[in-house]
Amino acid sequence: MPWRELEHPADIRLEIEAESLEDLVKECARAFYFFDLGFLPEEPAQGLPGKISIEEGRGGDLAGLLVAWMNELLYFLETAGRLFSPLVVEIDASSGRLVARGTWQSVPGTGGRVKAVTYGGLEFDPGPPLRLEVIMDV
């Protein structure tokens, strides 16, 4: 796995790595679902096509945009029981914009154990490889 769990007394602290920004976005999604639901999503090709767009605006940073991305996935999972697998990612940190095209799947029940992806202890290292350190509140 391109991610690993780091020590944290109460919540889930993760280090996620990837060779490209697009892959980091995808790995953030996989890591989020793995720790939230306890399993990895099925192959993306099996779902219905869809898109997620995030507009954080200028003045933010890449790490914050990735936190917003994972919180977007959390929102759809908790409120609609829908899981998104990104296939193609466009990301522009300077304008705070992320667009992911992929597929939606339904999962039984709503929500998982993660209650929020947080900004606490948030770190981004441009690498290589790109590395994000993030804590999820459970």
Place this chain on the structure above:
Amino acid sequence: MDIQILRKDPVRCLIPESTMDGMRVPGMLYADGRILSEVREDPVLQQVINVACLPGITGYSFAMPDLHWGYGFPIGGVAAFSREGGIVSPGGVGYDISCGVRLHVSRLEEEEIQPVLPALLDALFSSVPCGVGSEGLTSLKGNRLDAALKGGARWTAKNGFGEIADLDRIEHGGCLDGANPEEVSPRAKERGKGQLGSLGSGNHFLEIQRVDEVFDPTLAQSFGLEAGRVTVMIHCGSRGLGHQVCDDHLRILARSVSRHGIAIPDRQLCCAPLDSDEGKAYLGAMQAAANFALANREAIGSRVREVFSRFFPGERLELLYDVSHNMALMEKHTYGGKEGLYCVHRKGATRALPPGHSGLPPHFLKTGQPVIIPGSMGTSSFVLAGAKGASECFCSTCHGAGRVMSRSAALKSADAGSVAARLKDKGILVRAGDLRTLGEEAPEAYKDVDVVVDVVERAGLSRKVARLRPLAVIKG
């Protein structure tokens, strides 16, 4: 950074203001030798220092003995910011806004309940939604949700999910008047609309207990606590709604903090001046989320009463008190000889008003405010009462045991099955919405709550009234 810690007395330690540039006040840890050794190398001490740098902080950046690493502010942290020049910070409240605990007291003896305990626990487990993604007792949409956000437990009681008689035994009478549902985003409302009356997951629980030891017979009698009596404790908060409110306003404040000329060492410490538009918006939304938590606990309490009445007709399960341990509120305090208004942030800390305090309802004026301290799963909980010494930390005390072990380390040391077996050996029944939680919440993952409570009593922040021993637990 090597953090210098000066021991002031056996239960107080100081982190001097000179430790880091930018500190406006010293840090104050309530810790004996054992607790200090547990946190000596922990990032939580840096968090105490970081909070001491925020504008308007008054007195100290306090940390209770159950302190551990939080988001921005430490869990177990108390910080008061003056009305003039002070700030409000979502990080000082936490994601689970108004997470708190309530205690119902029965007239039943343990011996009466033991024969039906497994059936009673099963009935509670099927009646009170719990676990990840659990849906609540009712779905609230549109105006009804806004009314609940505005009215808190008052709304719950008036709409048949609770009891009017409970209101004067809930902090703030069950409703924070500053709530502004318009500052709660549609997303937060979407997350919360189906969750009223649900425990949720993580460290939240519903526990049937017995009063195991009385420390102060006079206070215990005033609180209706007698050795052997059965009590029910409920620990939960504002569910997904509160988390979304926190996240929404962190994003807003992260963008505005530099505009207000405030430098922060950690993004999760983002904040806004109390008199700014962003600060007022957060305070309004946060109080609405707190009302949701108050409504939630009242609804769960009502459902617990219904279940108990099936087994014990006529049993009232009187509410002793319902108190939050994740809040920031404007409060009047006298500090350094001057009376003033402060925005007191308590994150993993409990308000503890001493006897005679003007904020107390009449029935607690002589006793001081009841403080409910939940233990970790399988260990004792405590009822305390606010004491005069708490005024040194803006009438605050601890909130619980505080974790010392990560969830993954806890799972490595004990799986769900072995934890359940150990609890059974101790005569404690358990049901869990999520089995994994049982392993993560193993008793050894937490500080010894006895030590935590001992420190706050020795520091004069609160007095021990009674110890409660678990008989049966529902874990979220």
